[in-house]
Amino acid sequence: MSRNDWYKVEQLPWPADWAALFGRPAPLVVEIGFGSGLFLVDMARRRPDVNLLGLEISIPSIRRAARKVHREDLSRVILMQASAEAVLQALCEPGSIAGVIINYPDPWPKKDHFDRRLIDDTFLRLLATRMASGADLDIATDHDDYAGQIAMCLSRSPHFSSRQDTPFSYDDSGRVRTKYEQVALSEGRTPRYFKWRRNDAPIDNSFPFPVELPMPHVVLRLPADLTEIGRHIRPTVIELESTRIRYIDAYQSFHDGKLLIETYVNEDPIQQRIGLEIRSRPAGEIIISLAEVGFPRPTPGVHLAIRYLVDQLREEFPSLVVIQTTLQGDHADRSH
Numbered sequence: 171m172s173r174n175d176w177y178k179v180e181q182l183p184w185p186a187d188w189a190a191l192f193g194r195p196a197p198l199v200v201e202i203g204f205g206s207g208l209f210l211v212d213m214a215r216r217r218p219d220v221n222l223l224g225l226e227i228s229i230p231s232i233r234r235a236a237r238k239v240h241r242e243d244l245s246r247v248i249l250m251q252a253s254a255e256a257v258l259q260a261l262c263e264p265g266s267i268a269g270v271i272i273n274y275p276d277p278w279p280k281k282d283h284f285d286r287r288l289i290d291d292t293f294l295r296l297l298a299t300r301m302a303s304g305a306d307l308d309i310a311t312d313h314d315d316y317a318g319q320i321a322m323c324l325s326r327s328p329h330f331s332s333r334q335d336t337p338f339s340y341d342d343s344g345r346v347r348t349k350y351e352q353v354a355l356s357e358g359r360t361p362r363y364f365k366w367r368r369n370d371a372p373i374d375n376s377f378p379f380p381v382e383l384p385m386p387h388v389v390l391r392l393p394a395d396l397t398e399i400g401r402h403i404r405p406t407v408i409e410l411e412s413t414r415i416r417y418i419d420a421y422q423s424f425h426d427g428k429l430l431i432e433t434y435v436n437e438d439p440i441q442q443r444i445g446l447e448i449r450s451r452p453a454g455e456i457i458i459s460l461a462e463v464g465f466p467r468p469t470p471g472v473h474l475a476i477r478y479l480v481d482q483l484r485e486e487f488p489s490l491v492v493i494q495t496t497l498q499g500d501h502a503d504r505s506h
């Protein structure tokens with residue numbers, strides 16, 4: 171892995187072929203929210219037998235950890251800048267994970283923010299679908315209330331069993347102290363260590379892999395040029411049952427006049443910031459497609475974003491005609 175190398179969920183196939191990415195088949199162990207990477211690097215040194223996947227949403231943390239991984243030439247470590255929920259659901263086959271470590275998940279201490287906590291019943295169900303039976307789940311926290319929540323969720327889950335006689339213990343002296351743990355101890359807080367195991371209880375996979383569709387492409391005819399079309403595109407939010415679309419802004423090229431509509435598509439657990447491209451053909455038709463900026467994936471939400479863009483334009487230009495479309499469930503207008 172080179173110094174700045176890390177993956178994002180959109181870059182890899184859903185699900186990923188971990189053996190190919192790591193260059194060997196080996197048990198897959200995942201650390202969620204590795205922060206400075208102290209624990210991850212120590213684990214990589216101590217457990218050369220496993221493929222170690224580190225997940226972190228903070229880019230500065232990833233940079234720091236990537237430098238450590240690079241310095242030590244730890245080839246069996248892959249880092250991802252991604253939320254755990256997205257990686258587990260989109261990239262990991264059911265029953266494929268041999269171990270999960272979560273050290274000091276953000277406690278979100280305010281009552282109003284409890285729903286932002288990572289570990290709850292839903293997250294444990296997701297973990298239960300992706301972990302192999304017998305896989306270890308190790309969690310540490312120094313936060314009283316969160317410790318209570320974790321203990322309650324684990325205890326009522328039929329899919330996990332404690333490896334200790336109690337839900338958690340106060341001592342795990344054999345392990346390296348994470349950065350957050352060092353701060354907690356220096357400020358007088360008490361770490362709790364949960365050592366659980368995915369048991370044999372079966373679970374239905376209610377967390378399917380995200381779907382991908384063909385690249386979206388719509389050919390239109392409407393009585394406006396690109397500049398005028400750009401003027402009619404308004405920042406809008408569209409809330410649907412499981413998808414949220416936000417058209418952020420429109421930009422026009424000095425070079426050929428084409429438009430780029432910056433758009434955010436949230437289809438939990440996948441979030442994409444994409445560009446919708448609008449250009450004209452010499453014959454006067456307008457083409458809307460997904461700009462190849464970054465690693466856009468043509469999900470149902472991206473198709474919806476283009477469909478609502480066409481609807482928005484149709485409101486402004488009622489004579490708009492769809493000549494050709496690859497949008498899911500859409501057809502070209504028959505009159506043409």
Ligand SMILES: C[S@@+](CC[C@H](N)C(=O)[O-])C[C@H]1O[C@@H](n2cnc3c(N)ncnc32)[C@H](O)[C@@H]1O
Pocket residue numbers: 202203204205206225226227228231252253254255272273274275276277288348349350351
């Ligand atoms: C309190 S810090 C602990 C960091 C490190 N484990 C330690 O003990 O020093 C929690 C970390 O989890 C990361 N994080 C929060 N939510 C996450 C998620 N959904 N997926 C992956 N990482 C996440 C945060 O960016 C942060 O670095």
